[in-house]
Amino acid sequence: MFNAVGFAARHSRVLFASEEKGAPSFPSSASIPLAELRYMQGFPAPADKQINRSDYLVEYPKVRWAFQHMRELIPSRQIGRGHGPVTALPASADISAKIDALSIEMLDGENISFAEFLDRSYADAMLIIHQGKVVYESYPNMADAQSPHMLWSVTKSFTGLIANMLSLEGLLDLNSQVTEHIPELAESGWAGATVQQVLDMTADVKYSEVYADGTSDVIHYGLSAGITQSSQWTGPTSLYDYLPSVGAARGHGEHFAYRTVHTEVLGWIIRRVSGKELAQQINERIWSKLGAEQDAYILLDAKGTEWAGAGLNASLRDLGRFAEMLRLGGHYNGQQVVPAELITEIQRGGDRDAFARFGRKGMDGYSYHNQWWVSHNPDEVFEAMGVHGQLVHVNSAAELSLVRLGSHPVASNDFTYEMTRRVTSALADLLRG
């Protein structure tokens, strides 16, 4: 049997360190730029510069290279851009100096600049679009600006959109039981849960998602899906084998708890009811309609199943187009890509009390709904977020779309979210003029 405690002891280095354990010190982002790290350079690269599927997540800062090269480590499925023209992202007058100089007050009273914020959040790339024009575009840690970047849980928000589109079309009843679509889960913790509860992560399963804890279920999920590898792992080697083993917890519909496995179940439901892979759904319904510059892709387990909760990779500018589409009520590139009512529904949000009880640093007042983080602030901001700082931020009120790719050293947005929220708010104020 796999010894999760032993695995954690060996592998829980910086990545799995938690702020709660008391201020571990990390190298600053500026001190570890990709070019100087020299990972995977040389034929072969020196042993200490090699990166593989077993070590990329546990030996920081290897993620700074890996998140731009995931398909080189792990099998993947194409999400084609289609054959239409690329949608222009026109540039505005350059106000990057003005943005860089923004002074933003942090929780502790310190004022930092936008440039300092990029460094503190280990941003790999940042794109800001205001009124449809690019006002800021920066690649502090990208070997190639066009590279698809690992998006982690931003994936969930795409999966959520697909599920809701199927629902609008009458192909998926959100009040139906999970087990009606996936009988394989009849003995699992999802017995009795509805699809909507999975979408809102108020279905309640016995599953802990704490990256700082090597005994956490999320580590077993990762090993089963092939997100990471260990020669000692003797558990399931595919998502379809793993998910039925997740047990029951307190009761569905009352507690919010952020669980990637819910989205894996959602992906399974999407495939079952539509008869199509998730990649095909994202391609047909979203990606091929944006006028993207690049194909996107999604990573796969050993049996070819997509990581519906974590595996998407796409480039900064294409995510900018995606954010713009959402900002504009789903209408982009001359067509209605996502029905406007789905975006309104996201902004309506989920159970704020349940969210508050879960406790999420820097996210007071938020809720989670249909696989999106919903601010409930006056601008009705909603967001997709990945675990190392990836962010798709949509603020229709301020006519602002913001995308950040990141590779920060702590596997939790707790690491930067408080700061990020203050910065995006100050930025909206600046752009509103």
Add this chain to the structure above:
Amino acid sequence: MFNAVGFAARHSRVLFASEEKGAPSFPSSASIPLAELRYMQGFPAPADKQINRSDYLVEYPKVRWAFQHMRELIPSRQIGRGHGPVTALPASADISAKIDALSIEMLDGENISFAEFLDRSYADAMLIIHQGKVVYESYPNMADAQSPHMLWSVTKSFTGLIANMLSLEGLLDLNSQVTEHIPELAESGWAGATVQQVLDMTADVKYSEVYADGTSDVIHYGLSAGITQSSQWTGPTSLYDYLPSVGAARGHGEHFAYRTVHTEVLGWIIRRVSGKELAQQINERIWSKLGAEQDAYILLDAKGTEWAGAGLNASLRDLGRFAEMLRLGGHYNGQQVVPAELITEIQRGGDRDAFARFGRKGMDGYSYHNQWWVSHNPDEVFEAMGVHGQLVHVNSAAELSLVRLGSHPVASNDFTYEMTRRVTSALADLLRG
């Protein structure tokens, strides 16, 4: 220690069957179309319809699906199409019925039609371009006409072009010693060989490449590179670890023997002298200049090293553009992509006597030069070929480019080459009118 004989006994099914063993019977191509095979359909697919990295090569006809989905089984590196417009492939008057009806005499006196030829060669897709216009385009076994397809040794011909381009630019002396660039091979069979001998496969190493023989070195190569997987394999798990273990044979420069490992060494040399991955070289020098419709990609071993002799995947129509570029003396899409003198040099060919001694069914009169098969026929045809029927056929004299993607049941072009040669010759005669 890995038991190759045992591995062969368990896995040498149809794929490794050899014609010499006496007419094994295979299902006809028409009887095993992809749609009816239903591989990887269902979530999950039924056990007998699943395909993975351990079984795709050894359980025929799984290759019919796998060759269109290699990146879903194995890590890969993008070879981008760039951002320019797609080069038009204009259609000619439709003469496909005329081509299908061609009657071609086989070695045994039987006459078959072109349509029958496609079936007998298990063609997945066929493209014929005459005088720059598409005269035949057919997808008998493709789920998606645009899918990149596994090219196997067609890869070698791309790698050869890159090496020769580096040579023309003075970055690689073809008369230099292999070990001058790769000191790691000083104790290997490549000691004493020149780069040109590697290009022509007249460097002589102790290495057998007989797919029908499970004890053959090519099986060890495949397991080391991750082309296939076996839990029993305890040998090297990367090309850079494997290649130095290949020993010496008779002597360099006298014997032609087709060895994929030569091209892996060539890829290593290219990377060392240029400081770039092979994927980047193919992208910058060839793929981004063709006006391709699709990104291509190349498969990787567990340490991120490209299979320089086998790993390229590209779509039918993009290979048509590549063939047209070569037919036109390297000038295509408004630019000189490959220097014309390199194409003339390919056509000059290699050592025909050494080639004849090697013995290659259906290829009388041929030689192998700079990683291309050279016909020395009156039309000066030259070809790139992959082991399951992939073919890039360039006939400048007849203004003909032909590309075939294939998935035939025998891992050798011996299976169809005699027939293929007769058909391409008859086709040139037809088109010449």
